[in-house]
Amino acid sequence: MLGTLGLLAALVVAALVMPHPSIAQIREWSESVDGPTLPLIFFTVHALVTIMPVPRTVFTLSAGVLFGSAVGIGVTIAATTVSAVLAFLLVRAVGRKAVQARLTHPAARAIDLRLARRGWLAVGSLRLIAAAPFFVVNCCCAVSAVRLVPYTLATVVGILPGTVAVVLLGDALTGRTDPRLMVITGVCMALGAAGLLLEARLPPPAGSALDAAGEALPTSRSSLEA
Template sequence: MLIVTCAAVLVWVPIPTVTELREWAAEFGPIFPILFFVANVLVTLFPIPRTMFTVTGGLLFGVLPGIMIAIGAGTLSAVIALLLVRVLGRDFVHARITAPTFHEVNARLARRGWLAVASLRLIAPIPFSVVNYCCALSSVRVFPFAVATFFGMMPGTVGVILLADAVTGETDPRLALLSGALLGIGVIGLIADSKLGAREALHLQPHDPVADAAH
């Protein structure tokens, strides 16, 4: 019944065009983008996909304003989530986790957290909010986390908004090239981070005194 109802709505209810949506948003005046920004920040504090806001922002406000709102709100939301989790529960979690792997990852994030965070944002193998919570439990510093989040969200955000804007037929191909270039940088960063981690693990391996004496 629900499927039939949804199908009927799609058939009989007129769907507004992108131009009509942007005209509708403009009628609310400059306060509407601000309210949308605040709602984006608050909602994405929780494990809710931010893609919904990214697409909606691009459709309502256009490509460049949509990108600015999505990246700005995402960065602010990530920093707030990081600080909230640290205030409310990081010490509690740390006191109860004894696995050596956790502390090794924690130390790795503390040394070059910006690279790991940026790579995760660029490649996006883990949901946005989950990355925030995991980083909050680590020792990564706030400023590198914020900068890495800001730049790391760019290719995915640009790509999603360009995809949404493609229905207008007016998408600037230069933005698509920029999104692809940033994604390539993210892949390089992820490879560099894994290589550095493997090199550190090799240096941290315990030496065999007998083997050393043999050499």
């Protein structure tokens, strides 16, 4: 434990003492790379890495810093959607029962309760809530009866406000962004907060789609297919 803390302290000191490029210089370097190579590489890494339980906020903020608002939003929305779809298909290919047996974390149970009661509409609301882990939501949706197309559309709608807000924030850190775009950032953050408030005020689901044995209940399946 002490060794880990010492290593972290050394890294912080090194980051503060050693010279490193500014955010504006990082943007200049990004703009110096001709063609779509850098956005494509970023898209590929983002889409593949976030299939795993890796926070996607780092990629979202980085997209704003590297590419600006328009390209950053486009690349991030596309990569996040592809990542969600790949995770969904991967879990279903592995087998729902194999994954269900491992979804015992309280966060997974809470998400499963939402899906059991509200079906694919819950996908969009869960995407609005930053506290709902992206990876866990993907897995819970895959073991439910939510179909791929509604899942994908709900994902795009749900991630849009938060993604736009974070990308614009990253763009603003370079000092080049239009101040009026910060209004959009505020609106997007407000939408995300409204989604969180709405989700909190809705009555809690009566039952889970996963029983103690890890099998889906028939009632939840019928509601999800609606």
